[in-house]
Amino acid sequence: MENYIFDVDLTLIDSHKVNLLSTQSAFRQMGWPAPSSADILKYTGMSIDRSFPKMAPANAKPADFQKLFPIFVDKYKKLKNNNIKLFDGMADILKTLSERGKNLFIVTSNSHAIVLDNFKILGIAQYFKEIVGSEDVEHSKPYPDGDLKIVHDNHLDPDQTIMIGDATYDLKMGKNAGVHTAGVTWGAHPKSLLASVHPDYLIDHPKDLLNIK
Structure with missing residues (x-):
């Protein structure tokens, strides 16, 4: 090769810790149950526009994800330096x-x-x-x-x-x-x-x- x-x-x-903390915190800010560590690992490797809907409540709407994605990115940026x-x-x-x-x-x-x-x-x-x-x-x-x-x-x-x-x-x-x-x-x-x-x-x-x- x-x-x-x-x-x-x-x-x-x-990077599991920063992904875990950022994802769970973002979901909680939306008022949703935080995904488990196992679920976050399961979907690691997918882009968040595909993985987050799989972990969100069934009644989540497209507009909800447009709010969720920037919340996650902001939390990731704040947490990453000490967690990667x-x-x-x-x-x-x-x-x-x-x-x-x-x-x-x-x-x-x-x-x-x-x-x-x-x-x-x-x-x-x-x-x-x-x-x-x-x-x-x-x-x-x-x-x-x-x-x-x-x-x-x-x-x-x-x-x-x-x-x-x-x-x-x-x-x-x-x-x-x-x-x-x-x-x-x-x-x-x-x-x-x-x-x-x-x-x-x-x-x-x-x-x-x-x-x-």
Whole structure:
């Protein structure tokens, strides 16, 4: 593999705490029951315009979500600095891949601007050639738009390209885009669920990202 496309949340960054606190606080501000940690993990990897309706009350209206989304974003921005961190060894792994001449990219269901700001805080922005966020594509994961944009923009060979993520949505996107796939088991979805999508690799430890052939 020459081209590595990464998901962000719970793949590179341990962001469950900020996602949990921001989501629950935003729902409470709307007067709704706060989603459980398990439900938030279940839908991690989806964009919030798709995941929040799945966790909201059945009588929620489109106008309610137009209020909810900016509340969530505001709370996320206020909470993130003290509640995000790279998974152990990830900075060195990205540095090593870059030094080996690998091309590193991001496709995320989060906002492009938020991810770039997080990367600057964590000191890893310099490793990535392109970041594709939720606002950069028409259809989010598991649709292939994000991966296809990376392949098109950078003239990549799909057979030398791999999508790496912690959720089935990442793996389905990669398969739909015709690239290789790797599921990481330290994130949102359990190994058994990732395995059901039949990725090319299942990776149990971050350091094993260096062993992808």
